[in-house]
Structures are given as structure tokens and as C-alpha cells.
Amino acid sequence: MAKGICTLCSGNCGIEVMVEDNKVLSVKGDKEHPISKGFTCPKGRALPEMLYAKDRLSCPMKKDENGNWHEISYEEAIDIIVEKFTYLKENFGSESLAVHTGEAGVRKQFSGHVRRFGQAYGTPNQSSAGSHCHLSKEMANKMTVGVLPSADYKNSKCIVLWGYNPMNSRPSQMMDINKAINNGAKLIVVDPQKTYTAKRADVHLQLRPGTDGALALGLIHIIIEEELYDKDFVEEWTVGFDKLVELVKDYIPEKVEKITDVPKELIVEGARIFANNKPGNISPGIAIELLSNGFQTARAISILQAIMGYIDIIGGATMSPPPPLSSLELENVKYNREPIGKSEYPLFCANYNSAQANIFSDAILEDKPYPLKGMMIIGSNPILTWPNVNKLREALKALDFLVVMDNFMTETAKMADIIIPGTFPIERYEIWNGVDSSGDGIVGLAPKLIESKQGISECKFISDIAKGMGLEEAFPWNSDEEAIGYRFQKIGKTFEEMLNMNYGYKYRTFEEKKYTKNGFNTPSKKVEIYSTTLEKSGYDPLPIYNEPAESPLSTKELAEEYPLVLSTGARYLQYYHSRYRNIESLNGYKSQEEVAKVKINPQIAERKKIKDGDMVKVESLRGSIKLKAEITEDVLPTTALISHGWNDANANELTDNENLDPISGFPPDRALLVKLTSL
Numbered sequence: 001m002a003k004g005i006c007t008l009c010s011g012n013c014g015i016e017v018m019v020e021d022n023k024v025l026s027v028k029g030d031k032e033h034p035i036s037k038g039f040t041c042p043k044g045r046a047l048p049e050m051l052y053a054k055d056r057l058s059c060p061m062k063k064d065e066n067g068n069w070h071e072i073s074y075e076e077a078i079d080i081i082v083e084k085f086t087y088l089k090e091n092f093g094s095e096s097l098a099v100h101t102g103e104a105g106v107r108k109q110f111s112g113h114v115r116r117f118g119q120a121y122g123t124p125n126q127s128s129a130g131s132h133c134h135l136s137k138e139m140a141n142k143m144t145v146g147v148l149p150s151a152d153y154k155n156s157k158c159i160v161l162w163g164y165n166p167m168n169s170r171p172s173q174m175m176d177i178n179k180a181i182n183n184g185a186k187l188i189v190v191d192p193q194k195t196y197t198a199k200r201a202d203v204h205l206q207l208r209p210g211t212d213g214a215l216a217l218g219l220i221h222i223i224i225e226e227e228l229y230d231k232d233f234v235e236e237w238t239v240g241f242d243k244l245v246e247l248v249k250d251y252i253p254e255k256v257e258k259i260t261d262v263p264k265e266l267i268v269e270g271a272r273i274f275a276n277n278k279p280g281n282i283s284p285g286i287a288i289e290l291l292s293n294g295f296q297t298a299r300a301i302s303i304l305q306a307i308m309g310y311i312d313i314i315g316g317a318t319m320s321p322p323p324p325l326s327s328l329e330l331e332n333v334k335y336n337r338e339p340i341g342k343s344e345y346p347l348f349c350a351n352y353n354s355a356q357a358n359i360f361s362d363a364i365l366e367d368k369p370y371p372l373k374g375m376m377i378i379g380s381n382p383i384l385t386w387p388n389v390n391k392l393r394e395a396l397k398a399l400d401f402l403v404v405m406d407n408f409m410t411e412t413a414k415m416a417d418i419i420i421p422g423t424f425p426i427e428r429y430e431i432w433n434g435v436d437s438s439g440d441g442i443v444g445l446a447p448k449l450i451e452s453k454q455g456i457s458e459c460k461f462i463s464d465i466a467k468g469m470g471l472e473e474a475f476p477w478n479s480d481e482e483a484i485g486y487r488f489q490k491i492g493k494t495f496e497e498m499l500n501m502n503y504g505y506k507y508r509t510f511e512e513k514k515y516t517k518n519g520f521n522t523p524s525k526k527v528e529i530y531s532t533t534l535e536k537s538g539y540d541p542l543p544i545y546n547e548p549a550e551s552p553l554s555t556k557e558l559a560e561e562y563p564l565v566l567s568t569g570a571r572y573l574q575y576y577h578s579r580y581r582n583i584e585s586l587n588g589y590k591s592q593e594e595v596a597k598v599k600i601n602p603q604i605a606e607r608k609k610i611k612d613g614d615m616v617k618v619e620s621l622r623g624s625i626k627l628k629a630e631i632t633e634d635v636l637p638t639t640a641l642i643s644h645g646w647n648d649a650n651a652n653e654l655t656d657n658e659n660l661d662p663i664s665g666f667p668p669d670r671a672l673l674v675k676l677t678s679l
């Protein structure tokens with residue numbers, strides 16, 4: 001048995017892998033791993049099935065003018081890519097190429113290589129899944145408390161899962177959550193759906209999708225009015241509390257009930273439980289940032305947690321700086337143009353030195369702000385995961401050149417000119433990090449356990465293109481091992497030393513209330529309820545609530561024709577966003593038609609004469625899809641829920657890339673208006 005790490009998602013679970021003759025026979029959890037302690041989810045255990053799937057891409061391919069695919073050698077693929085990238089640079093400028101990594105690249109070494117390549121090539125249009133996942137709430141928290149904290153579930157007395165269902169999206173966290181609940185911690189769930197987790201909660205705040213910001217202000221109102229907040233902390237460590245008092249004055253429970261559909265008694269009960277069971281913490285999920293008002297919603301939730309003084313304490317929201325590794329960013333890079341999105345979302349683009357990918361379609365189709373002619377997409381399937389896919393499909397079709405690297409022939413890969421087969425985690429070295437049971441930060445090196453017969457190392461691929469273009473100075477390493485070894489230089493470790501540490505290296509010991517030494521990592525060194533950074537950029541400095549761009553209250557006429565509030569994108573344990581639908585054991589050996597469903601309440605079903613399992617059409621202003629109806633009391637009569645990631649019932653045919661959050665540019669996938677027709 002070889003020790004390894006599953007890095008399919010950010011859970012980084014320790015695994016034991018049975019390997020024989022370079023073939024993986026089985027994967028099971030490693031009980032000795034200090035963080036995951038033997039846990040694996042079905043995805044991790046299905047790794048052998050993924051590695052040896054019949055439909056796995058196994059060779060670089062080129063599409064001819066008739067749309068037919070031909071296998072080509074790796075060297076030929078690199079030559080074509082180098083030639084095309086050179087052509088784009090010479091004819092349209094470096095900025096005409098965008099390089100993008102998706103969810104498969106989150107916190108992976110190759111994402112850093114892709115960015116570095118973009119910098120060396122000279123394109124400011126480097127983007128990632130962060131254009132619509134995680135970075136909005138991260139930036140909101142950075143501006144408020146200096147960092148996105150992580151919850152110390154195990155020692156908490158009150159856990160709030162807000163638009164977050166780790167049972168499906170981060171299952172390894174359930175060990176600590178269950179432990180805390182068994183030790184008497186309260187559980188509050190904010191979710192438009194009665195999920196399994198919500199059914200276990202002490203209080204389930206089942207809200208109309210998109211009204212999370214109003215609910216947060218309503219909870220703050222009660223906590224302030226009943227003087228339940230941490231007065232010493234607020235006095236010493238916050239700025240703008242007086243303005244917050246003024247802001248939430250009107251958010252009385254009756255008003256918040258009208259906005260959110262959550263009964264006022266439950267709002268009051270939720271606020272009191274959160275404030276009276278100390279310490280508590282809030283875990284906001286992607287749901288709260290995928291809204292046209294998501295950034296300020298994330299700020300309001302962050303402030304709710306902060307005024308309770310639950311920051312950087314055991315059982316609260318701990319401040320965990322990432323491991324101090326050597327950076328892959330090139331220094332003193334100058335671009336000819338600003339990244340796409342910089343004029344619309346300046347704070348987002350400046351904070352992440354990145355483009356905002358949600359508006360790439362406009363650049364491709366309308367040359368706004370300038371032409372985008374080529375894309376390199378690695379570990380991402382935008383056709384299933386980006387908003388307003390009808391427009392995006394047209395845009396990708398209009399590109400001069402598209403190269404995609406992935407494990408399978410995805411809907412996006414089908415549109416490419418060149419496809420390169422990628423690797424799975426244990427076929428490459430990978431850096432992982434996490435927090436152990438003492439709150440200490442650990443960074444480790446996930447070993448390569450087999451040589452891939454099909455996939456090409458993503459880092460090698462990027463490095464080979466760079467070298468083909470004469471950019472070898474930016475990629476001075478002769479191997480992936482050397483490149484990863486460079487990252488560990490800053491912590492004084494070599495590649496070999498890290499490889500010998502199965503359970504990683506402790507780079508930080510947990511310490512409570514670090515802010516008492518140097519303050520918070522904000523301009524004022526305090527929790528910025530009132531953000532001067534936002535004010536200077538022309539945004540509201542307070543965490544205001546705005547109705548979703550499409551809603552029964554903000555667009556009443558539209559709501560008459562499209563009366564249901566749609567939330568898309570709730571996660572399933574067996575998939576990772578759009579990935580692994582083709583893995584039979586994960587899909588329950590069912591067809592897509594059997595699994596892709598819209599969840600509606602029995603009242604809607606009765607009104608529309610729809611029976612469970614009937615095919616229905618769901619339509620928004622952007623497009624329509626057909627899929628089966630699942631009739632369930634788990635959703636409100638005003639709401640419809642569709643998961644994303646299905647080729648033939650693609651929820652992103654319905655979503656919107658115009659009413660984006662004004663600060664982060666995130667799409668409003670979780671609160672849109674739709675109508676439903678029986679077929």
C-alpha cells in the first residue's frame with residue numbers, strides 16, 4: 001500500500017493506494033492521516049474507475065475543417081499551439097489570448113504555471129474558476145476582517161451553514177461538524193432547500209433565494225437591539241458600528257419576513273441561538289456569492305460573525321494564512337492593456353491580478369473592450385459551468401483558436417481545435433495544505449504514485465509551450481519535481497524532504513486572537529464594517545441589501561410571466577461540479593435523463609397538473625431546458641431548484657451573465673426568474 005493524497009477536491013484526504021505494475025487496484029482512506037483520519041468520499045474511492053475509464057482521453061487530438069478529430073503526437077500538438085499563440089500575439093496583441101483554469105485547478109500547482117505562462121506571454125487575461133466561485137466571499141471577508149476565516153467546527157457551540165452544504169460539497173468537514181453536534185453544539189442552516197443537513201438543524205431558515213443579505217441584516221438587528229453582541233470587541237476592534245446600527249434599524253423581523261419568506265419567530269430564534277451559544281461560527285457557501293448582490297451579502301454575514309467577537313478564537317472563525325510558499329507570479333510584469341473586466345470590476349481584477357471571465361463572451365463577440373481571439377482552458381468545462389451558455393457557445397465558436405486540456409471529451413473540449421489529455425492527482429506531484437485537529441497549518445507534497453499512460457502532466461505541457469515560444473527564462477525548471485521543489489524553498493525544505501513527510505510539514509501553530517498583536521489585515525487594522533476601500537472605489541461602504549436583479553419584488557412585471565425563483569448549482573456528493581457524471585459507480589449506473597431534475601413544491605405541481613417524473617420545460621429570459629420534475633416538500637412553493645452539470649439539461653442555458661454583482665462580477669445563478677410548462 002502506498003500513501004497518497006486525494007486532491008480531486010480541496011479536501012485533500014489521505015489515501016492508501018494499492019498499486020501493482022503501475023496500475024492502481026484500489027483506494028481507501030488512510031486512518032493515520034492527521035486531518036482526514038481515514039475519511040474518503042465516493043469520488044476518492046472511484047479514482048481507479050476514473051483512471052481506467054474507457055472514455056478517458058488518451059492522446060492529443062486535432063480537429064480538421066470538417067469537424068473530425070485526428071490523433072496527433074504531443075510534439076505536433078505543441079508545435080501547432082506555439083504557432084497559433086505566436087500568430088495571435090503578432091496580429092492582435094498578447095491580450096487577445098485568455099488562459100483559464102477551472103475547478104480542477106483550484107489550489108493546484110498547474111494553475112500557478114498557467115498564470116505564469118500568461119504573464120510571460122504578456123496577456124493580462126488570466127482567469128480561473130474564481131470568476132464565479134469563492135473569490136467574491138474571500139474578497140468581501142478580506143475587506144472586512146482581513147482574511148476569509150475558516151470555521152473551527154469541532155470546538156464550536158453554534159455552527160451556521162449558510163448556503164453551504166458540506167455533506168455534499170466538502171464531506172470531510174462533516175466529521176468535525178458531527179462531533180460538535182454530538183457534544184451539544186447548535187446547528188443553524190440557511191438554505192432554500194430542506195436538505196438532509198437542514199433537517200438535522202436546530203433552526204432551518206428556509207429563505208427565498210437571493211435574500212440572504214436581508215436576512216443577515218435582520219439577524220444583526222436583533223443582536224444589536226437585544227444587546228447580545230460583544231461590546232468590548234466592537235468598541236476596540238471595529239469601525240463603523242454606529243453606521244451599522246443605523247443601517248439595520250429598519251430590518252425588523254416583520255420586514256425581513258416579508259423579504260425572505262422566513263417566519264419572523266424563526267429569525268429571532270436563530271439570532272438568539274447564534275448569540276447565546278458561544279463560540280459560534282458561520283460558513284458561507286458559494287450560494288451567497290452567486291447573486292447580483294452577493295459581495296455585500298458576504299460582507300453582511302462576515303460582520304454578523306465579527307460583532308459577536310467570534311473571530312480568531314477556538315471554536316470560532318479562525319484566521320489561517322496560507323502556507324508561505326515561493327510564489328509562481330512573475331515580478332514587474334507590464335501589459336499593453338488592462339484585463340477584461342477591469343473597468344467594470346476594478347477591485348476584483350486588481351485584487352486577483354486577473355480578468356473577470358464572465359464577460360469574455362462580450363470581448364469575443366463584440367470586441368469589448370478589445371478583441372479576444374484565442375483561449376487555453378485547462379481543467380474547466382465552461383459550457384456547463386459558466387453563465388448564459390447560449391451566448392458563451394456562440395463566443396467559443398467565434399474564437400480563432402481554442403485549446404482545451406481535460407480528462408474527458410467535455411462539451412467544451414468538443415468545441416476546441418486542439419485537445420490535450422490531462423492527468424489525475426496521483427499521476428502527478430501536487431502540493432496540498434490543510435489544518436489539523438489542533439488548528440495548526442500543514443503543507444505537504446502529494447506523491448505521484450503511477451506514471452500516466454494517457455495523461456500529460458499539466459505543468460510539463462505549460463512549460464513546453466513556454467519553451468517553444470522562447471519564454472524559457474520564465475520556466476527555468478527541467479522537471480515537475482524541480483518546479484515543485486522551488487515552491488518549498490521559502491519554507492526551507494527540499495522536494496525530497498517534503499516527499500518523505502507523508503503527513504506534511506507544520507508551518508504554523510494555532511494562536512488565538514493574533515489581531516491583538518498587529519491588528520486586522522485591513523487599512524484601519526480593525527474590522528471594517530464601514531469600508532473606506534469600497535467608498536474610494538465608488539461602492540457603498542456599508543453592507544447594504546439590494547433585491548436580486550430579477551425577483552418578485554424588484555421586477556414585478558417579469559415575475560408575472562416568470563413566477564418561480566430559480567436557484568441553480570446545488571451540489572451532489574458524487575460529482576465535482578460538472579465532473580464525473582460519466583463514472584458509472586458515481587452515477588448509480590443511471591442515464592442523464594433519469595438524474596437531471598427540477599425540484600418543485602407539490603402546490604406548483606398540482607396547479608400545473610404535473611406528476612412526479614413528468615418532463616417539463618423550464619424557461620428564463622436567456623433560454624429553456626427540458627428535464628424531469630421532482631415533486632418535493634423540500635422546496636418552497638415560490639422556488640425551483642436545478643443542479644448544474646448536465647449536458648442535455650444544462651442549467652446554465654437559463655443563467656445570466658449581464659446582471660452580475662457590481663463589485664465582484666459574479667453571476668446571479670442562485671436567484672433568477674423562470675416559468676415552468678408541463679410537456
Ligand code: SF4
Nearest residue numbers: 006011012013041044
Ligand atoms: S472529499 Fe472526496 S474527492 Fe475530496 S479529497 Fe476527499 S476523497 Fe477526494
